[in-house]
Structures are given as structure tokens and as C-alpha cells.
Amino acid sequence: MQVALIQHRNAADRETSLADTAAAVADAARGGAQLVVLAELHTGPYFCQTEATAEFDRAEPIPGPSTDALATIAREHRVVLVGSLFERRAPGLYHNTAVVFERDGGLVGRYRKMHIPDDPGYYEKYYFTPGDLGFEPIDTSVGRLGVLVCWDQWYPEAARLMALAGAQVLIYPTAIGWDPGDAKTEQERQREAWITVQRGHAVANNLPVLACNRTGFEPDLSGASAGAQFWGSSFVVGPQGEFLAQAGVETVEILRAGIDPAQTERVRRQWPFLRDRRIDAYAGLLRRYID
Numbered sequence: 001m002q003v004a005l006i007q008h009r010n011a012a013d014r015e016t017s018l019a020d021t022a023a024a025v026a027d028a029a030r031g032g033a034q035l036v037v038l039a040e041l042h043t044g045p046y047f048c049q050t051e052a053t054a055e056f057d058r059a060e061p062i063p064g065p066s067t068d069a070l071a072t073i074a075r076e077h078r079v080v081l082v083g084s085l086f087e088r089r090a091p092g093l094y095h096n097t098a099v100v101f102e103r104d105g106g107l108v109g110r111y112r113k114m115h116i117p118d119d120p121g122y123y124e125k126y127y128f129t130p131g132d133l134g135f136e137p138i139d140t141s142v143g144r145l146g147v148l149v150c151w152d153q154w155y156p157e158a159a160r161l162m163a164l165a166g167a168q169v170l171i172y173p174t175a176i177g178w179d180p181g182d183a184k185t186e187q188e189r190q191r192e193a194w195i196t197v198q199r200g201h202a203v204a205n206n207l208p209v210l211a212c213n214r215t216g217f218e219p220d221l222s223g224a225s226a227g228a229q230f231w232g233s234s235f236v237v238g239p240q241g242e243f244l245a246q247a248g249v250e251t252v253e254i255l256r257a258g259i260d261p262a263q264t265e266r267v268r269r270q271w272p273f274l275r276d277r278r279i280d281a282y283a284g285l286l287r288r289y290i291d
Contacts, residue, residue, distance in 0.1 A: 004257075005211075007253050009215055010044070014043045017042060018070075024254055059088035070101055074101035094129060096116070100138045112133050114130055146159070170205070210236050
């Protein structure tokens, strides 16, 4: 299966962002992509650097204007498309939501981000209600997609539950970057940790992993911080954590790779992790902490 990840830089507005997306997906499709993944909240800036009620105006219903545009893009280029939107579910109720479109443009599934961070520069708990759809893969013509979002990628439980539900690939639309004030050594440790933990999910579940990040500097409009320098580095790894493709830190690019869904079964016959799980001994995972 041919996949493409669109590593983008924030554009001026939603319309420009969607136009850029349409052009990138067209390019990916011409190159043979069957599955195209977009970064987290790709229709605008990463607005969670500050807390401001006016930012809720960015939220949209699903279906809505952005899903209509993404459906058209998927249909015109005959690709399965994974996008990421700020969902307005009801007045005062908002989610960080991934959406999946089939080749005919049909909206075939959504996933609401389950793990919500609240850190300097990433004030997502102010904006997003934790997801309530669980860890359910989405069936498409290219397979069962285990779609998760950004902060979810640090949690092995999320990846495992998607795998146990039959996901054939794990997909992480992402918006993550450095504090420009951090030392270069600290910045690199953070980026390497981000890559390593997701490669671990690939290995532990014998599944390909697709992580699509944004790139570029985005200022904190409140002036409270130095802004965020998103570190790009989108990547595709196979079911043993092997790199199949990796993007640069600062480049806007279409990252292309071929993945073989049948490789999962071949690897699981060698490394039968699911067989050897001690499900009788994991009750402690349901506790916050074991004192």
C-alpha cells in the first residue's frame, strides 16, 4: 500500500490551508498514494499556545465546511484521506477530532482525541473535551485504520487497544515542537523520545506506524511565551520499528512510503506478543497509581 504524509507549515487562513492541502494531495495521488494523512489541526495555526475565548470561533461542526472540502479532495483524487479538525459538537462542547474519508468522499469515521495535554504552550484542556468514542479502528478500502491524535502517541495503552481491536496500521496526526528557549541538547532529547516511543508501539504491536507532524515557527500571539518551533520529522515505520521514510525538521514536504500489511502476520508468527500477554495479571492498569 502506498501512503503519503503531508508535512505542512501553517498558512494564513483556513481557505489557504485547504487549498494547499488540495494541491499536496493531488501531488501525492499522482505519485500513487492510496492513503494520505494530514497533520493535527491542519486548517489553521496551533492556537492552543494561549487561552482565549475568541479561539473557539475556529471550531466547526462535523459534517461542516472543512469536512465538505476534505470530502471533495478525497473524491477528486480517489484517496483515503485522514484529516484533523477542531470539532464544535455543541455550544461549550468541543473536541480535537480526526476524520477519515473514503475514496468516494464519504465520511466513514471519526476519532476524538482521548488524551488531552495541559502544558505551557499546549493548553489543550482549555479547548478540548476528552474523546468519548473509544479506541475503535475505522474500516476503509485500504484496511482498518487505528487513528489516534498527537498526545495519544505517548500512551502504549492506546496503541495496544487499537491493535487488539484489529487495527492494521497506527496513524498519528500531530502538532508537536520545541520551546525555542530550550537548549539544543534538550530539544533533541525530546524529538528523539517522540520518535522512539512510537517506534516502540510499532514493535510491541507489530504494526506500521504513520506519524504526521507540522513544521515551522508559530508565535504565541498572547506574548506569554517565545512561541513554538514545530519539529517536523514526520515518519513511517514498519512492524519491527524499521524506518521506511522520514521527513526533515524544517521542510514542507510530501513523505511517501510503501507499507505491506501482510508483514504484520509474518512478524507476529516470529514474535507472538499477543499470544503471550498475561491478561490475567494486568488489573493494575485500571488504577491511577499503585501505592
